[in-house]
Every structure is written in structure tokens, then in C-alpha cells.
Amino acid sequence: MTTTNKEKAVSFLRLLKLMWDISPRHIIVLGIVVVLQGLLPVSGALIVREIVNEVAALPDAQTSLTDSPPAVRLLVLGIGIAVAIIVLRSVEQLLTTTFSERVVPDMNMKLVKKAVRLDHSFFEQPRFYDMLFQAQSEIGRRPLMIIQEVPKFAKNLVTLAGFLIILLNFNVLLTLLLIATGLPTTYFENYFSRALFNLTRKQTPIMRWANYYRTLLTSVTSAAEVRIFRLKDILIDRFYNHLLGVQNAKVRLARQRILVLSPLEILTVLIYWGVFAWIINSTMIGRLTLGDLVLFSSIFLQVNAIIAGVQMSIRIFNESALFISHFFGFLDLQESELPPSKNLPVPSEIQEGIVFKDVTFYYPESNRPALRDINLHIRPGETLAIVGDNGAGKSTLVKLIARLYHPSKGSITLDGIPLHDYDLEEYYRQFSAISQDFVQYSLSVQDNIGFGYIEELDNHDLTRQAANISGADEFIETLEDGYGTLLGRIFDDSTQLSRGQWQKLSLARAYIKPSQILILDEPTAALDVKTEAKVIERYNEEASNKIAILISHRFGAVRHADRIIVLENGRIIENGTHDELMALDGLYAMMFNLQMNRFTGTMETLLDE
Ligand SMILES: Nc1ncnc2c1ncn2[C@@H]1O[C@H](COP(=O)(O)OP(=O)(O)OP(=O)(O)O)[C@@H](O)[C@H]1O
Ligand SMILES: [Mg+2]
Known part of the structure; x- marks a missing residue:
């Protein structure tokens, strides 16, 4: 996937539009300040020429400044311009900082608001994390950088245009020559910043790995294992190698850039100085005034710096393009692959309950079904327990009821209407679950x-x-x-x-x-036996008028449920009350006996001792 220049330009314009929407006033004032700032150096240079010409025109060397009112006026004007430049710069800084203080929170808000609107399944896709990573990791500094760079860029363009107009008046050929010398550098700057853009994009997954290792090394959840299993060396190694891989490629690119650009820059400077020599010569032979000489010298010094500034801006814009395109790419993600919900209200009292009809479900990007041909009716007021081995599909089944995923085949209805047709907010209002x-x-x-x-x-x-x-x-x-x-x-x-x-x-x-629906997935796994018994008792009371589902590996908790289903490899293989399932003498009875025997076995060993 490559981003074309046109796409980059479009995202850049979108960013400007986003900023404009946040505060048009800021942008208008900033625009005026920038144009003024761009013009001032040009007028400064023109004034200096006039002063020099004025001084050169004075009859003898004995006259003082006060003898030449035009020189004094020009001087005052020059001072005024110098002061104005400083004042405008401060105003610009003030504007860009206050403006970015508003833009950064706004962009952050847009990002998180989008993230919570996305379907749950996005959070399991690596590409989604690449995008989020790029957009998120730079959101603190990138917008500020762009906000500072755009005025600089515009200012430089205005000044450059002013200088070029002066030069054009003087000599067309010379002006074209100067413009032409700037072109190769600009071309290659652009080339290398595009290369950096593509490199950074390619490296995003590697950076995410590096970040993952950093998190393992620095977060409280892994701190104990890192120490006990002595993982620190291997994790640090991996972290460092990922970083190093990224850096090495960047250094290689930077080296190439310098190797290509430095000779070009030297060539440019040589041409500049050649032109300069020609101007000095023209002054000496009297074709140009002393004022002209001063004007052109100052223009030459400045034009060089300005072109470098413009190239720098282009580079920063190119580098920002990755951030901007990921930011908007993220905002543009289609939130759900499902057709829009009908947003029906949820019944205030559920009558029929939840019905699974031939439900099969594959996780995204998986070719093995986590649930197959599930047919199940869960009635209100009836407590349901789900048991089965690890990976049998218990949590998956309740995630479908929780609408975190949508069945791949078949349907799940609540009082006859597909879950998807109910308004999601309303649905969750009636819903309590602990995963x-x-x-x-x-x-x-x-x-x-x-x-x-x-x-x-x-x-x-x-x-x-x-x-x-x-x-x-x-x-x-x-x-x-x-x-x-x-x-x-x-x-x-x-x-x-x-x-x-x-x-x-x-x-x-x-x-x-x-709530009308209560789902508890392994709610007692960490509880002590005394508490578990109490919790289950309360659960049975609480659940009496709800759709209540309990997933547990503890048969003491499960056996009192009104109905128990046994899942194996994504299928319901047994379905009934505790007594029925015990009489069936299938997997449930086997698991139940195993757990009870283990318990009595332990008791016997304890008593033997
Ligand atoms: N997010 C996911 N993406 C892809 N596959 C998944 C995902 N979550 C679970 N699976 C797969 O789906 C199957 C069922 O998983 P599920 O979490 O429903 O099992 P479970 O019965 O709740 O197991 P446990 O008793 O360990 O909690 C497993 O084979 C698992 O590998
Ligand atoms: Mg589970």
C-alpha cells in the first residue's frame, strides 16, 4: 500500500480544514501576521538600499546624519521594521501555541471517540493497531509541529516571492538561474523524505514489537514474572534489537541523503557566489549603485537561507504525512461490517427470551469455527449454566449474546427479533456482564x-x-x-x-x-470456598427473574442451575438439569465425578495422614 502525493495533499487539506473548523479566527489572524512577516524583510532590504544610496549621494564625507533628513526618516523606518519583525514573531508564537493547545485535545478526542465506536472485532486486527499506533504515538507533538511549520513556510514563500520580484526587475536570466539552482535540492529533499515516509510505515509493526517488549519490561503486571523467570536479559535484548533494526535503516537513509545533498548544496553555493562576484563587478564598473550592491548582497544571503527553510518545511510536511494519513485513515474506518441496526427499543419485560438458531461462529481471520450449529433457548427466570473444557466455546457463546461479535451463520433473537436490530445502548442498559x-x-x-x-x-x-x-x-x-x-x-x-x-x-x-440479562463468566475462579457458596446462593436469588447465565468450572456452583449445557469443540453435546445429566452418564457426569472424587480423594488422603 503506497500513498500517492495526491492522497497526501488531500489529507493535508483535511487537516487544515479540521484546524479551520476549530478556530477560524486564529487562522485568519495568523494568516495576516504571516503575510506581514513575509513582506517585512523585503521592505527592510529595500530601505537599506535607499539609505546606502542616500549616504553615497552626499556631497562630502564631513556631513553628519542630522544633515540628511531623508536618511533619518529611512533609518527610523528601518528601526520600525526591525521592531515590527520581533513583535510579529512573538504574536505568531503566541498564536501557534494557544492554537495548538486547542487542536491537540480536539484531535485526541476525535481519535478516542472513534475508537469506542468501532466494532469490538477491530481490536483483534493487527492493521488496526498499526494505524492507531502511528496516529496515537505522534498526536502529542505532530500537530504542534505542523501548526508551527505552516506559517514559517508561508512566510518564507512570501519573502521569497518579494525578493524574486526585485531580482526579476534587475535581471531575468539571473533570477531564473537562481531558481534553477534550488530545484535539484528540493527534488532530492522531497525524494528522501518520501523514502523516510515509506520506511517509517514499513517499520510500524517492528516499532510495535519494540513497544510491546518495553511494556513487558516496565509494567506492573509482568514485573514479577520478569524477575522470577529471569526474563530481563532476553527481553531487553529483543527490545534493543527491534529498536536497532529500525534505527539502522533510518541511519542508512540519512547517510544517503547527506551524500547526495551535500555536493548539491556546495554546487548551489558556488553558483551563488559566482553571481555575487558578477554583481560586485557590475558595481565596480558603475552599472549598479552602492545601494544596489548592499541590497543584492543581503538578498543573496537571505535567499539561500529561505530556500533551505522552504525545503525543511517540505521535509516536515512529508514526514507528517504518515501521521496525518493514519489519523484520517483511522477516522475513516468503517465502524461496522454489519448493516445499520434498526435501533428498536428493548422490551421492558422480556417474554420469550433469547433463542439461538443454527448459530455458527468463526472469529475474524480464523478458519476453525469457535461455535457450531448452536440451538438454544434461554428463558427469563431460568438460570443457565455452561460447562466445558478450556477452549470449548463458552466465553464465545456469551460474547455473541453480548453483541461483541455477530454470528457467522444462523441467528440469535430476543423475543423473536434479531439482537442486532435492537438499539445497542438500550440493549446494554438491560445488560450486566462480568467477563x-x-x-x-x-x-x-x-x-x-x-x-x-x-x-x-x-x-x-x-x-x-x-x-x-x-x-x-x-x-x-x-x-x-x-x-x-x-x-x-x-x-x-x-x-x-x-x-x-x-x-x-x-x-x-x-x-x-x-438488568434483565445477567452473565457471569467464571465469577468465582478467584474466590475462597466460603465466599463462593455465598455468591452462588445470592446469584440464584438475583437471577430468579432474569435471563441469567453462569459459566464455571466449579461444579458445586453449577449444579444448582435450572439448566446446564455442556459444550465440546464449539457444539452443545448435553443439555438438561443436573439430575438429568447425571442420569445420562455422559461428559457432564464424568467431569462432575472427577471433581468430586478428587475432592473426596484429597479428603481421604488427609484423613489417612
Ligand atoms: N479473539 C479470538 N480470536 C480468535 N479465536 C479465538 C478468540 N477467542 C477465542 N478464540 C478461540 O475460540 C475457541 C473458544 O474460545 P473460548 O474463549 O470461547 O473458550 P472457553 O470455553 O471460554 O474456554 P475457557 O474455559 O478457557 O475460558 C478457542 O479455540 C479459542 O482459541
Ligand atoms: Mg472462557
Whole structure:
């Protein structure tokens, strides 16, 4: 995938449009300031010529400055211009900084708003992360860079145009020669910055690997294993090698650039000085005035710097193109591959329940179905438990109900209407779920529970009730700031919890909202036996009037469910109550007995000792 110059130009214009939408006033004022700034050096140079000519025209060397009112006027004008240049520069800096203070948050907002609107499946695609990585990693500095560079570029163009007009009046051929000498350098600058663009794009996955190793080395979640398994050397090695690979290629390119551009620059300077010599000669033989000589000398000195400045801007724009194209590429992502939802309201009281009809599901980019031909009816008021080996498809099944994915074949309906047709926000309003890898929010206890019922985030009574149901209240009361305690290890003054305590909080989060659908995926994996029994008891009470689904490897928790389904390799192979499944003497009975025997076996060994 290559980005053409036209596409780059289009994204660049989009960026300018985005900035214009944020604050047209800033841009207009900045535009005026820039044009003035561009013109001032030209008028400065012209004034210097007039002063020199004025002085040269004075009759003898004895006259003082006060004897020449025109020279004084010109001098004052010159000083005025010099001061104006400084004032305008300060105004420009002030404008660009305040403006970027607004643009950067706005672009950040656009990025995260887009990210949360995207279908869940995007978060499993490497290409998505490449894009996000590029757009995100530079969003702090790139916009500011562009905002500073555009005025510089415009200013230089104005000044350059002014100087060229003066030169054109003087000698057309000479002007063309000067322009021509700048062209090869500009061409190659552009060539190399495009090469850098393509290189950086190609290196994005490598940089993401480097970043991943850095995270392993520096984050709290991996800190203990890195030490215990003595991973630090190998991880540092890999991290460093990835970085080195990226840097080496960049250095090679930079070297090529210097090798090509330096001779060109020397050639340009030689031509400049040749022209300059010719001008000195013209002055000596009287074809040009002394003022002309001063004017052209100052123009030559400045034009060289200005062309270098313009080339620098072009380079920065080219380098920014990767960021800009990824930024807009990200904003342009089609949010979902599904047709738009009909956004129907969710029934306030579910009647029939959820029905799976011949549902088969493949994860994106996978050619092995995670679920096959699932037929299932989940009625309100009936507690359902799902059991099965690791990888059998239990979590996948509830992820489909949670609308994180859409069936590849077949349909899932709620009261006869496909889930997809219900308004998603409304659906989630009726929905509580705790996933197997629930989130530990490094925020207050209140937030950790209240997030389950965002409309009542600060309702302390509800929070307490939910904590009571999940058994979290006992340890919360021992915390120094109770429900206000900041949790986790990332921020100052926070308290870390045990995994089981975190799990109790996540359960409270699931219980706090009066939802019609409740899904708990391995909710007791980290709980002690005493608490588990209590939690399951409460779950059965809570679940009595809901669609309630429990996934668990603990048969003590599962056996009281109204109905149990057994998944194997993505298929439902058994379906019934505990007693029915035991009588069937299939996989369920086998697993149940295995767990119970292990338990009694352990008890026997303990008693034997
Ligand atoms: N995001 C994913 N992308 C691709 N394949 C996936 C993804 N998540 C799970 N799978 C695959 O789908 C199958 C079912 O996974 P699932 O998470 O549903 O198992 P599970 O029954 O919940 O297992 P466990 O008891 O370990 O939680 C597995 O073979 C797994 O490799
Ligand atoms: Mg699972």
C-alpha cells in the first residue's frame, strides 16, 4: 500500500480544514501576521538600499546624519521594521501555541471517540493497531509541529516571492538561474523524505514489537514474572534489537541523503557566489549603485537561507504525512461490517427470551469455527449454566449474546427479533456482564462498583447493596477511606487488593444494576470456598427473574442451575438439569465425578495422614 502525493495533499487539506473548523479566527489572524512577516524583510532590504544610496549621494564625507533628513526618516523606518519583525514573531508564537493547545485535545478526542465506536472485532486486527499506533504515538507533538511549520513556510514563500520580484526587475536570466539552482535540492529533499515516509510505515509493526517488549519490561503486571523467570536479559535484548533494526535503516537513509545533498548544496553555493562576484563587478564598473550592491548582497544571503527553510518545511510536511494519513485513515474506518441496526427499543419485560438458531461462529481471520450449529433457548427466570473444557466455546457463546461479535451463520433473537436490530445502548442498559478477564479499574471503590450502573454512579446506597450481595462489603469496610479508597498500584495513595477481592468488586459491578440479562463468566475462579457458596446462593436469588447465565468450572456452583449445557469443540453435546445429566452418564457426569472424587480423594488422603 503506497500513498500517492495526491492522497497526501488531500489529507493535508483535511487537516487544515479540521484546524479551520476549530478556530477560524486564529487562522485568519495568523494568516495576516504571516503575510506581514513575509513582506517585512523585503521592505527592510529595500530601505537599506535607499539609505546606502542616500549616504553615497552626499556631497562630502564631513556631513553628519542630522544633515540628511531623508536618511533619518529611512533609518527610523528601518528601526520600525526591525521592531515590527520581533513583535510579529512573538504574536505568531503566541498564536501557534494557544492554537495548538486547542487542536491537540480536539484531535485526541476525535481519535478516542472513534475508537469506542468501532466494532469490538477491530481490536483483534493487527492493521488496526498499526494505524492507531502511528496516529496515537505522534498526536502529542505532530500537530504542534505542523501548526508551527505552516506559517514559517508561508512566510518564507512570501519573502521569497518579494525578493524574486526585485531580482526579476534587475535581471531575468539571473533570477531564473537562481531558481534553477534550488530545484535539484528540493527534488532530492522531497525524494528522501518520501523514502523516510515509506520506511517509517514499513517499520510500524517492528516499532510495535519494540513497544510491546518495553511494556513487558516496565509494567506492573509482568514485573514479577520478569524477575522470577529471569526474563530481563532476553527481553531487553529483543527490545534493543527491534529498536536497532529500525534505527539502522533510518541511519542508512540519512547517510544517503547527506551524500547526495551535500555536493548539491556546495554546487548551489558556488553558483551563488559566482553571481555575487558578477554583481560586485557590475558595481565596480558603475552599472549598479552602492545601494544596489548592499541590497543584492543581503538578498543573496537571505535567499539561500529561505530556500533551505522552504525545503525543511517540505521535509516536515512529508514526514507528517504518515501521521496525518493514519489519523484520517483511522477516522475513516468503517465502524461496522454489519448493516445499520434498526435501533428498536428493548422490551421492558422480556417474554420469550433469547433463542439461538443454527448459530455458527468463526472469529475474524480464523478458519476453525469457535461455535457450531448452536440451538438454544434461554428463558427469563431460568438460570443457565455452561460447562466445558478450556477452549470449548463458552466465553464465545456469551460474547455473541453480548453483541461483541455477530454470528457467522444462523441467528440469535430476543423475543423473536434479531439482537442486532435492537438499539445497542438500550440493549446494554438491560445488560450486566462480568467477563472472565474483568477489568481492575485503578479508581475508587465507588467507581469500580458504580461503573456497573453509570446512571447511578454516585448512589452510595445502591453501591453498598451491591457490595453486600457480592460479599465485597466486608473488606471495603476495613479500607482506610471505605468506598472512597483509590485502588491499584499506579497512582499515589492507592491500595492494592487481592485478586479475589477484585473479583468481588467485579461481581458487585454486575449486581448493582436492575438488568434483565445477567452473565457471569467464571465469577468465582478467584474466590475462597466460603465466599463462593455465598455468591452462588445470592446469584440464584438475583437471577430468579432474569435471563441469567453462569459459566464455571466449579461444579458445586453449577449444579444448582435450572439448566446446564455442556459444550465440546464449539457444539452443545448435553443439555438438561443436573439430575438429568447425571442420569445420562455422559461428559457432564464424568467431569462432575472427577471433581468430586478428587475432592473426596484429597479428603481421604488427609484423613489417612
Ligand atoms: N479473539 C479470538 N480470536 C480468535 N479465536 C479465538 C478468540 N477467542 C477465542 N478464540 C478461540 O475460540 C475457541 C473458544 O474460545 P473460548 O474463549 O470461547 O473458550 P472457553 O470455553 O471460554 O474456554 P475457557 O474455559 O478457557 O475460558 C478457542 O479455540 C479459542 O482459541
Ligand atoms: Mg472462557
